Amino acid sequence: MPEPLTLHPDRLFPADPATREIARELYARVADLPIISPHGHVPVQWLADDTPFTDPTTLLLTPDHYTNRLLHSVAGVELEDLGVPVGSPMSPEKSREAFRIFCSNWKVFRGTQVQFWFESQFVDVFGIDVRPSAETADRIYDQILERLGTDEYKPRALYKRFNIDFLATTDDPCDDLAGHQQLVDDPTWDSRVVPTFRPDKYLEPARAGWVELTKQLGEAAGVEIGSYADHVEAMRIRRRYFVDHGAVSSDHSHRDARCERLADAEAERLFARALAGEITVDEGDALRAHMVNEQARLAVEDGLVMTLHPAVYRNHDTATFERYGADVGGDVPLPVEFAASLQPILSAYGNADGFQLVVFTMDETVYSRELAPLAGWYRGMYIGAPWWFIDENDAMMRFRRATTGYGTLHKGSGFIDDTRAFCSIPARHDAARRVDSAYLAGLVAEHRLSLDEAAETAVELVTTQPKRAFKL
């Protein structure tokens, strides 16, 4: 007999009976509220075209580097056996075999968020009732496969069933946003799915390929880019294009959080060297910092919220990168520093009308030391929720404990799922709501907050807070 798979109604709640009872009461207020997802990686075309998903593996496993990296590290699985890179040919046999690998190594995910997410979506989305294992792999696979063939499991039907109220995708500045336009033009679609302006690679002038990218940017903007001023103008035009297509934010992920401005002439000089392919790495970093500063300045003009996701050592494992490309699980967080790095844009724009900066970290040391103190002073500064590696339960709890005392319960981004694993979105938001309910229940149990204050706060954390941080 396989082990049954069920979801305990009290999961993630504190063990203490009195605190748990309060957590239940708080959670009941938020469990069914709509999902606001202002930053993520779901392909817009899924919703635009509403094509049925083909099979469990390409939907649930292949694009999910959280899952793949642990199978690679702990179980010794090869990425190609999981269908990586995304888009690799995937026969029915290979899909089924990949799913068997996943289920057979279920133990690998013990105590991780991946376990929570899969258990939740298996039970709640696909009606699975047995624990994944070598024995149950085919049974689970078949059940999911069968459901994916029904209308109730097409992308738009799931979107509605997941109760998503707002979804942002992540897009290249040169993207024509046709998928988004398709949704806007579709009278049968009534939810808000918006693009996000993500210009990272256009802001790295010392990287290979930047000259060509700059040319493409110019073409997309209708600007011949021969100077730094032209580059700014092209960025202004493309940002405006995104605003016109519903975008609410721009997203930025560089190796550090530097954003100091250069003198105009120096910016032009470095830009010319970059166009000529002569810029050094250090000069490239300086010009990149200036360009990030420029994005903040443009944000004051066009109102896009600016989000920062810095300090990742991308493609740490060279051989894997060369074989499978980026975003397959080989990225590692780096230490980050914000107080000095962000001073140029915070001091210049941090209290300016309409400017909003949401700062994310995977370096938990900055929560109480830098992020909460900065967000507790600058009006436009918001603290990004635990992100990527740290969106697991204990880390989310540490986030609350490390920032609330500094007055930033009201200065958060709201939960950010940041995912391309579409079917895990409800589980991810559910985990955050459970952890926040548990956290607030603790404050009530310790008589640090009254129950009515906690209940109001719990609701705000999933409604007014993300709406304010992202200007929805």
Added chain:
Amino acid sequence: MPEPLTLHPDRLFPADPATREIARELYARVADLPIISPHGHVPVQWLADDTPFTDPTTLLLTPDHYTNRLLHSVAGVELEDLGVPVGSPMSPEKSREAFRIFCSNWKVFRGTQVQFWFESQFVDVFGIDVRPSAETADRIYDQILERLGTDEYKPRALYKRFNIDFLATTDDPCDDLAGHQQLVDDPTWDSRVVPTFRPDKYLEPARAGWVELTKQLGEAAGVEIGSYADHVEAMRIRRRYFVDHGAVSSDHSHRDARCERLADAEAERLFARALAGEITVDEGDALRAHMVNEQARLAVEDGLVMTLHPAVYRNHDTATFERYGADVGGDVPLPVEFAASLQPILSAYGNADGFQLVVFTMDETVYSRELAPLAGWYRGMYIGAPWWFIDENDAMMRFRRATTGYGTLHKGSGFIDDTRAFCSIPARHDAARRVDSAYLAGLVAEHRLSLDEAAETAVELVTTQPKRAFKL
């Protein structure tokens, strides 16, 4: 009907019933013990002159940057509407209006120490029984205003009522300490209020104004300062003056914890360049490090405890600094490093008779990594309690959990309120006592400490510990 405001007797205690019962028992031993406050910012003149406080706003709000910064950031309040900078003209109408702003935005402080402190002082000091809100603002204001007009609310009466046993102020090395002398000379005053020697700005030779400050220092000391040796002599004299007026410590807050010595000739050379206004920023930092080392050397002579509060990015928001000046809420902690930085003075004086160094941090990462290991070796090294941004409940608990295991339960400074918010002093110490009771109760509940050991420790943390760390 406004919401009532009451203080639950178990606030900040753990939810688990058995642990809570132990916490109650431990807290009962310390709740009413006198307050020792060896580092703070209460103006001595309040006690020397015993002039009644004029109004709720200038007493409770204007000088409190904890409160003001959150009103600024979260509620969008302008500092000037709160009476900032301290000493601004404050009409009765403006005072009342500022208090309304505060009460109307009460929600901003949810889950913060500011909430705890205000609830405590509102109930315990002023007898308020309604929760702050737009509706209750005037009622609370009037009640406090009325009380401030009575003899029971004059500074000395409150000092006695607060059960303060020892209070240190923070003072400029050139200060004549007349207020302290006034108290000493007053036969009706019998408590110990002492100055603290705070020479920061005299030790920053590359900062604007340093030459003039050096002149003033020389005048105060009766030394014509033409060389570094003269500077040391002037410092020795002024430190002695402070010792003679009761001081027990000197306090030092620079951007980092550097304290390496220079060769004598190099110190003289840099000092000459500084006097000539020619010193560079790097040279200034090197000379400053040397001067901090000199303060340690002088401490071995005169016995003043040396306290370090390093690593703050002061006046991060340039526009606010230019408009309102320093200390209004725009300071941000920086990462700090102690093991290498402090090696010069610890290796030289750390086990010397009479030398005591109390090191504070807002960078929690150094607790287990550097501070506890250093304090667990050097006899003269003490760990400063959670300070400034991190004197909130969860952070205080993290402090205990991150340092006790390394044997430094006995090497702490005792709680440091570090405040100019006079009426919050009892609440601040009460919070620390509650958190420590909760922490120790957890050790007892987990059978890591016996109840008698915990009870003795709880008492020592508020009696012998601060007395030993500050040589009282």
Added chain:
Amino acid sequence: MPEPLTLHPDRLFPADPATREIARELYARVADLPIISPHGHVPVQWLADDTPFTDPTTLLLTPDHYTNRLLHSVAGVELEDLGVPVGSPMSPEKSREAFRIFCSNWKVFRGTQVQFWFESQFVDVFGIDVRPSAETADRIYDQILERLGTDEYKPRALYKRFNIDFLATTDDPCDDLAGHQQLVDDPTWDSRVVPTFRPDKYLEPARAGWVELTKQLGEAAGVEIGSYADHVEAMRIRRRYFVDHGAVSSDHSHRDARCERLADAEAERLFARALAGEITVDEGDALRAHMVNEQARLAVEDGLVMTLHPAVYRNHDTATFERYGADVGGDVPLPVEFAASLQPILSAYGNADGFQLVVFTMDETVYSRELAPLAGWYRGMYIGAPWWFIDENDAMMRFRRATTGYGTLHKGSGFIDDTRAFCSIPARHDAARRVDSAYLAGLVAEHRLSLDEAAETAVELVTTQPKRAFKL
């Protein structure tokens, strides 16, 4: 009447009754499992010769810098009064007096792991039933002294009684490993005690004495070392010698985790400068990084697991070092960085067959930021358990909470006692098992793991996990 000393069966278990009950159940599965100790400092000669221990002080106090440093710092004890350095003449009177000092200052250890370890070994190993104090010192001393004179307390008897299944010592690359051979050759000894290859000082070419050490290394290997290639060959030979004598790992502790390779010619050039005594500190660091990289390369060949214990400021207190030598308590952890530092060996060998790297830290900030993400990608990368200063209860719990969510519950080293305090080994492993049981019980209580998953995991943490990490 002296206070009794007893061990509560629930010590270190959570206070919440339901969680505690689960912890008890999990602990029952692991409490009596054999001890695997793959890294430590017990002298092999104790077991080889099986000579009775002479007295309580030289066995329990003198070699234990955890204990001595707190007596030095908090109680002001002189190290020489505790018999430091190890091997100092120790009369019966001095031994007894040292033990009195220890017992009289028992309070110093309140809330520390030292308290837990001593309480456990006093009760479980020596049958002591009174709390240490000035009054009970002689009684405890006499009881231990008496037992040490019996056959049941000889080293081999204790080893058996402690249920140790595997023990690694730490050894110089030039050591002939005669003690280990003696055990192998002894038909009456049937347990596995193996050496560990610790080449640190041979890899620091800018340190005083390195030229002489290199000569000794050459002699031990039978290689005349005139070039870097010779040095590699000598290392290869000595590593092989250790493998042939049972070694399973090499251990490396330098000031940082650098390991970038040099070009071959550059390595030879720097090596020549080092042999000539002309290498600079920076060059020495570069060559050392290269040599550490070489150890990883050799590990791919010979299969020794590589363990890293970096980032300690050794002998921070210069005067103490000059008087008492190294390893007496004056070492302090430093901040460490792994993601960039370890990239050269991880990217090159991290997924290579047979290569295993176990990385230890005392800088807790790297757990979630760098170590768990790296171990969650690279197959050969394992996270070292909390080590040295951070092997106390709260820190061990933080370790689990900071790494499990990232999928590294299965990528740990298992508990590492790292001790020369032989009689504390059972207590150290017991503490780790209790903390892990408490941690896993919390996951079960919060419905994050089922009881059967937790029970299986608890057992694996002390059986298959260390066996896999150290290839046993």
